[in-house]
Amino acid sequence: MRSTRTRLRLTGALVALLLSAGVPAAQAVDDQPTLAELAQRHGRYFGSATDNPELTDEPYKAILGTEFDMITPGNGMKWYATEPQQGVFDFSKGDEIVNLARANHQRVRGHTLVWHSQLPGWLTSRDWTADELRAVLKKHIQTEVRHYKGKVYAWDVVNEAFNEDGTYRETIFYKTLGPGYIADALRWAHQADPKAKLYLNDYNVEGTGPKSDAYYRLVKELQAQGVPIHGFGMQAHLALQYGYPSTLEDNLRRFSRLGLDTALTEVDVRMYVPADDAELATQAQWYRDMTEACLAVRRCVGITLWDYTDRYSWIPAFFDGEGAALPWDEELRPKPAYFAIRDALQ
């Protein structure tokens, strides 16, 4: 027999629909399992990114709080936000999201400790010696990881470390410290929170190829050196015009065989807008295929959408003429992609 709690559970999609029709949320009763609950039946999570400015949008928050069981701050834990001046830390943005997630019984993926983008001006506007930058990096990582100790399930410790051809990206960290900055970052994060899962994370690594091969080699090297590395995150920012990465499942599997967790960490599927029904159907198929690929590989632990609604997608601001990338539309209505994910999970 279903518990009262289960019977009264609000499916986020329905809540949004009813709220937009002027029906109070308290009257919305639905016994459809959420994406999170469906994923949990497979021992997986289903997550969404979110960002602080969006948290005043109550219908948006209703779905965020019910449909998902893993949350990633889209910007609030990045270096520019957390250490705006050298040695002066501000965790208010990340804390707001972590507190909301905890109130909703959701876990958190921390994103991201070391990345070449969205760095504070004080860090990028001067030259550093290797010793100086090493100290700055260690302090940043350990202060942030310690702050969130026990509250963050997994960290994207290093984000986007490689170029498309598998060479190291010439970031301030690589240029000043050499490739060893990755092992150091992982070791420092592990010291600060030994229970957090530590990930490397990148885009265009969903299929096999030079870039994901570079990660495969790096992970083996790190493991041989005893460096703590627990997961590989494939962002999965896909675009209809570039085709589906058909080697995704094989690629997930080869990293799993190294003993790593894998996850799809920033999923969206963009297209030129306005989208027609055929494009939305193809998009739905891709979401289905990605979900099935993750379910087929034991150590693929979960999927996170890079926000769940076109209302707050990063795509239109970065790719002229593109959008419609997420499973909920701008009015918070579920799209074919949402139903395809449900189907795949069921």
Ligand code: G3I
């Ligand atoms: O904070 C300022 C605000 O003060 C200003 O008024 C506004 C005007 O444009 O800009 C705000 O900053 C924006 C920031 O997001 C916070 O909203 C930046 O312009 C904007 O470039 C930035 O975009 C973020 C992007 O990373 C930066 O590269 C996206 O929101 C975020 O979703 C995106 O996330 C990345 C992942 O971290 C790594 N993988 C790729 C993914 C997509 O780019």
